[in-house]
Amino acid sequence: MKHSEFRYQNGFWLIAVLFAFQLGCGSQTPQQQARDVLNEAADAMGGLEALDSIQNISREGQSQRSSLGQGHVTTERLLVGRLSPFKQWIDFTVPRELGLSGSREIPTVADWEKGGYRDVFGMALRPLEPHQMEGYKTEWDRDIARFLVHALGDEATLQGISEAQLEGRLQDVVSVEYPGGTVYQVYVDRETRLITRLDFTEDRNPFGDLKRERSFSDYRDVGNVKLPFKETTQDMGEITQVREWSSISINGELPEEKLQIPEGLKELSQEIGHADTIEVLPSELADGVYFGESMHMNNMWVEFEDFIVVVEGPGNEMQTLEVIRHIRETVGDKPIRYLLTTHHHADHTGGIRGYVAEGATVVTHANNEEVIREILTRPHTLKPDSLALSGREPQIEVVGDTHTITDGTMTIELLHVPNPHASGYLAIYLPKERLLFESDMFQVQGDRWQVVLDDTPRLPEEAKALYEVVTKAGWRPLQIVPGHGILLPWKLLADTVKASESD
Numbered sequence: 001m002k003h004s005e006f007r008y009q010n011g012f013w014l015i016a017v018l019f020a021f022q023l024g025c026g027s028q029t030p031q032q033q034a035r036d037v038l039n040e041a042a043d044a045m046g047g048l049e050a051l052d053s054i055q056n057i058s059r060e061g062q063s064q065r066s067s068l069g070q071g072h073v074t075t076e077r078l079l080v081g082r083l084s085p086f087k088q089w090i091d092f093t094v095p096r097e098l099g100l101s102g103s104r105e106i107p108t109v110a111d112w113e114k115g116g117y118r119d120v121f122g123m124a125l126r127p128l129e130p131h132q133m134e135g136y137k138t139e140w141d142r143d144i145a146r147f148l149v150h151a152l153g154d155e156a157t158l159q160g161i162s163e164a165q166l167e168g169r170l171q172d173v174v175s176v177e178y179p180g181g182t183v184y185q186v187y188v189d190r191e192t193r194l195i196t197r198l199d200f201t202e203d204r205n206p207f208g209d210l211k212r213e214r215s216f217s218d219y220r221d222v223g224n225v226k227l228p229f230k231e232t233t234q235d236m237g238e239i240t241q242v243r244e245w246s247s248i249s250i251n252g253e254l255p256e257e258k259l260q261i262p263e264g265l266k267e268l269s270q271e272i273g274h275a276d277t278i279e280v281l282p283s284e285l286a287d288g289v290y291f292g293e294s295m296h297m298n299n300m301w302v303e304f305e306d307f308i309v310v311v312e313g314p315g316n317e318m319q320t321l322e323v324i325r326h327i328r329e330t331v332g333d334k335p336i337r338y339l340l341t342t343h344h345h346a347d348h349t350g351g352i353r354g355y356v357a358e359g360a361t362v363v364t365h366a367n368n369e370e371v372i373r374e375i376l377t378r379p380h381t382l383k384p385d386s387l388a389l390s391g392r393e394p395q396i397e398v399v400g401d402t403h404t405i406t407d408g409t410m411t412i413e414l415l416h417v418p419n420p421h422a423s424g425y426l427a428i429y430l431p432k433e434r435l436l437f438e439s440d441m442f443q444v445q446g447d448r449w450q451v452v453l454d455d456t457p458r459l460p461e462e463a464k465a466l467y468e469v470v471t472k473a474g475w476r477p478l479q480i481v482p483g484h485g486i487l488l489p490w491k492l493l494a495d496t497v498k499a500s501e502s503d
């Protein structure tokens, strides 16, 4: 026997013996152990077969949602919502969902095939946007009633297993990569074998990689399965959603009528739900001044001699890319030097990263510096956007009470407006053109991407604050260019304020 053959044969026997040893001892790979733990979790919930037979679910109870990045002051991340009645029906077969919120049962419908809509405070019916539809799809896929069916399915990858303590109780923690790429840490209680928590990180505009955790408790029998009656979700360590169900049922009759998209919205919902761009309709308000009207979120761009100023970066990167395309068509290739923000809220800053990727400096009130810097510098590894890919160092310029940008021909003025809606708020004015840009202070619904139910102007405290500060500063606007809704005459705000004073 030659030397090399001897080594080969020895190697073979070593592997064979190890394999036999492993079989004999019942020791498993981490993936096998992970599968066992998830199978046990499925058994604790009634068995994988019973879970897989859940075609629809209806839940009724209380829900509290708080919005990340929408706090009134920048020191608070959340606009805290109230715990209020909530009902939901999810049909996993389409998939589609009906939600009824509050005691007035305000509807939201999401239908993967037909698109969706939501009722905005009884003022308008709006189609769900592509990112909202995607959000629903993600939630249907990870609904706790169906979670294990996907986690143990062929398209998921079990990555491994570890253990942890949760409130003094030992947990097996299975790491599973779901179809679509999200990795979940699944906490399974060592004694009850029920899922207690899911940890995961996913992309959320404008925060990028967002660390989330969802806890489950109060498991009760629902037909032949066991489901949690309480779910609590935390984002970046803040509680953003609490759901406490009083009743859950599966595979019942669905409220077909309420699951339909209303007649006047069908085409829009279908069109918008899975669109790969957000329509922007530019109109020239004055020489070199453009209103970028879009789906419920607008902005404005202004041409200077050597550069362009963009007022507000709302929505998301999809909208920003479309606005930039229109900027290039309307005013050409001058650099976008400044991106001005009215306030820090996520819906109005969701698109700013795309302008910074183009080289724009963000101009904001000093109060917002930290929040804006966070938006511009947080990691975006899961879904790298244009700023993440550009590798640019974001630039921020802060403003106190007033600020002016001028090249002698074109002038923009900024003015701090203290108000209850958002701290560090700036009104933005073009004195020559007599145009005032504002967001969230005073608005009237009316854009073409929705069905308007009520277009009476409302006068919240912030609208009065805007009127007073602008008037006191000696600004004399003719037109309001709004971040939401349609262009309005300044006179409408003035008249509405006067009418409220004479009441």
Ligand SMILES: [Zn+2]
Pocket (backbone or CB within 6 Å): 343, 345, 421, 422, 439, 440
């Ligand atoms: Zn706001």
